[in-house]
Amino acid sequence: MFRPEFKRTPLTSGFGMLELIFHAAVRHVRKQHHNAVVGLLMSIVQSVLMVVIMVFMFDLLGLRGAALRGDFVLYIMSGVFNFATHSKTLTAVSKSDGPTSAMMKHSPMNTIVAIASAALGALYLQTLSAAVILFFYHALWTPIVIYDPVPVIGIYLLSWASGIGVGMIFKAATPWQPEFFSIATSIYARANMIFSGKMFLANTIPAGRLHFYTWNPLFHSIDQTRGYMFQNYHPHNSSIEYTIWVTFILIIIGLMGENFTRKYASLSWNAGR
Template sequence: MFTQRRTTTIFGAAGTTLALIHHQTVYNLRTEHRNAVVGLLLTILQTAIFMGAFLLIYLVIGVRQSPIRADFMMFIMSGIFLFMTHVQTVGAVSSSHSVSGQLVKHDPLNPAVLIAASALAVLYRQTISCIAILWLYHVLIAPVEMTRPVGALAMYLLAWLSGVCVGLVFLGIRPWAPRGSKILTTIYQRVNMFASGKMFVANILPNFMLPWFTWNPLFHVIDQERGYMFINYSPQKTDPAYALWFSCAALMVGLLINFSTRKYESISWSATQ
């Protein structure tokens, strides 16, 4: 009973890893709230409040219709859903584990499992939140129609993937500069409040302002999302390939930092924190 089970085949190892990711994802979801249903309702409420705040801002500044010939609320949701998914994934992955954490001391677990579980927990919560809000809007207010739902879903997953890769970079920095990494993560999340482009349409943006936004993969993803959702909008200044290549580059940088850090990271580093 004190002997740990060892897998001898690649399929057995893959099954064990997937099981660990599943259980750790459930654990992360339950840590948000003791009741899983209440935790999901709180996530839905948070997104709804965010949407209400932006709707109020639009009404205060006098904007009462979408800059695209489409439903105004769908225009708002197309930006907020992707923004919330990206930003929360960055925060979750950047704080997914630490060398001094208690869970890391259990042999079956490893950093890859903890990172994957943190990212999947955010994806699960935000996906349920988006589906619930869209369903309520479809039933209570107006029918929800998307021109190309498969492309819209692909952009949603790309927003999540880019958040995972950016969060991995901040995770690699955290052991060397814990407070600095937290500050950088917060700055990145706050900058995306404006730099993500969720409040305006990229096609009407003047060319001299484009460099302020084109560096951000979320800016490209949100604009492309609206191109897939609305039949009357064709993105001209963004490219989904940029977001994909940016994510791949951030993933490689994050992996290099994390693998290099594990050679030197020590539990004593967190003694003064």
């Protein structure tokens, strides 16, 4: 009310939106834990536990020799980091503030900002966690050698983007039937433990079972990551173009669904539940 009025151009509006997304992303990160350092440590511990458990499982089952030639722990990390980023982003986006949230009472705020900030917050935590883990592994255990690091980073971001697309689908559908789609989100996240292919190589999957995995864009992302990360591995059963197109389609459908839901969402929907 007491803010001076000035003519807003598309450029200033765009920068204003980016600033709002930044502050909302900071709020989203701080919301998970009041102490930012503790929140980061919790994210690091979760990723480390996933890596340790998978290494222990491979050793226990005698499957370590079935992995590709190269650093075995780095091979495990290539799957864990893509999987964790996809899953955490999916959960953050699907549970971001909706049209009936109290945050939407503030004039500049809208659901697109809420989705973008939730996605950026998840990316920040997972990327920082991965960087810290890789640094300490490189410094304390063995030097890390990545064959082609730039495409590895690009596909990592693609795993994040596919998490946004799937999360937006669940976010748009959840207000219509919260109980069902809450369970469906959990089922999808649990199914990705197997169908993401993070525990094995796509080239070793028999042709008769390949169709159980090729529907999943994360499966293609993880396999292509390993192709660029290790010089001796060449993916034959995955395609990066598939992940790009599926991610694009999911985000478009999610935006359409979110726009439709926003028009009809009401606080009274949950009154009878």
